[in-house]
Amino acid sequence: MPADLVFLGIGELFTGQPGGFLKEAGIAFAEGRVVWLGPSDEAPSARRTLDARGSIGLPGLVDCHTHACFAGSRAAEFERRLAGATYTEILDAGGGILSTVRAVRRASLAALRRTLEARLREMLDLGVTTVEVKSGYGLEPEAEEKMLRAMHAQRTPVEVVPTFLGAHAIPAEYRDRRADYVDQVIREQLPRCAPLARHVDVYCDRGAFTLEEARAVLEAGIRLGLKPRAHAEQVAWTGIAAVAAALGATSVDHLERLDAAGVSALARHGTVAVLLPSAMLYLHDPPPPVKDLRRAGVPMAVATDFNPGSSPMRDLWTAATLACLAMGLTVEEALLGITRHAGRALGRSDLGWLGEGSAADLVLVAPPPGEPAEARVLVQYMGGHRAAWVVKGGHIVAGREAGGRRAGRRRLPAVG
């Protein structure tokens, strides 16, 4: 039986495995699965064969940590921070996350969905086929549920992995009653939101939730079937990374202040370390202990942390380059960080690699003019690599060669 779709002549195909760089490769899809991958001249026959000569292929990229569902603008806050105000000072004055909370509470579900879709389409054009999106700008049962419903209602080809983050900040009205807010998260928000989410996340830090509060929220989420994750050791060390790892967290994220015991805990439990270099730069934080994580064999993922305050940056390619420049990752670690290890951070063994049993998600990119068709140049050059083709679930869904958003309507040049 012929395949549905074959790409031939891919200059270099990165399979999402260490050392997995194939030259002059081809890949075939049928019924939403990868059915063949190998040297171009051994490709099976297919109903549709596309000439991808000179392109670079990678598994569909996975952005495993974003806050892409939000309303309002925080441009003024950016200027305040440049003038010297700290993130925690702005939060204490009712700005930061709390200003986004006011905007999200006011926004309709339809408005939240529309801006989320516009952002996801931009990410898809760069080859990002799976995006984790967190709630956490509602901070009350109804608004948290509204955010998660907007994620489910979005109609782009991007797969959204929804995460419940009711413990993102203490809302203004609970400022002097934080125990009551934690109680509301556990007794009201979680039961209402758990059916709409895959993960439960917490922001455990100075100015946010304490270790004991964070543990209680994670345990309550786990009881409702959610997989735990945590914003960990970012502004101040709290010990949450080791606690979350012991609770079975698929990932702990940020980690600028991770200690040696935390590194060992991640290694022992197979927890992914998610590195967020853009947030680190926007907040002037020191780099996480990448050498220690590498030595301990902890898988490292890289994500945008796209949000309107500490990381207004939605280009996962740029995050990969910044992870090398500002944190010391190798190019191959950065490539694994936005593919296979990002899939693992979401507890998804099918995402971020290509082969039998993988998701049928592929991105094909032309190298910058004059450069060879090698995956490493996409990390060397910072950001903005618009895809020629994006395949999700075995179907072409975006890309310049596919006619952008009009994917599928225009006839493509065929060979073979």
Ligand SMILES: [Zn+2]
């Ligand atoms: Zn975050």
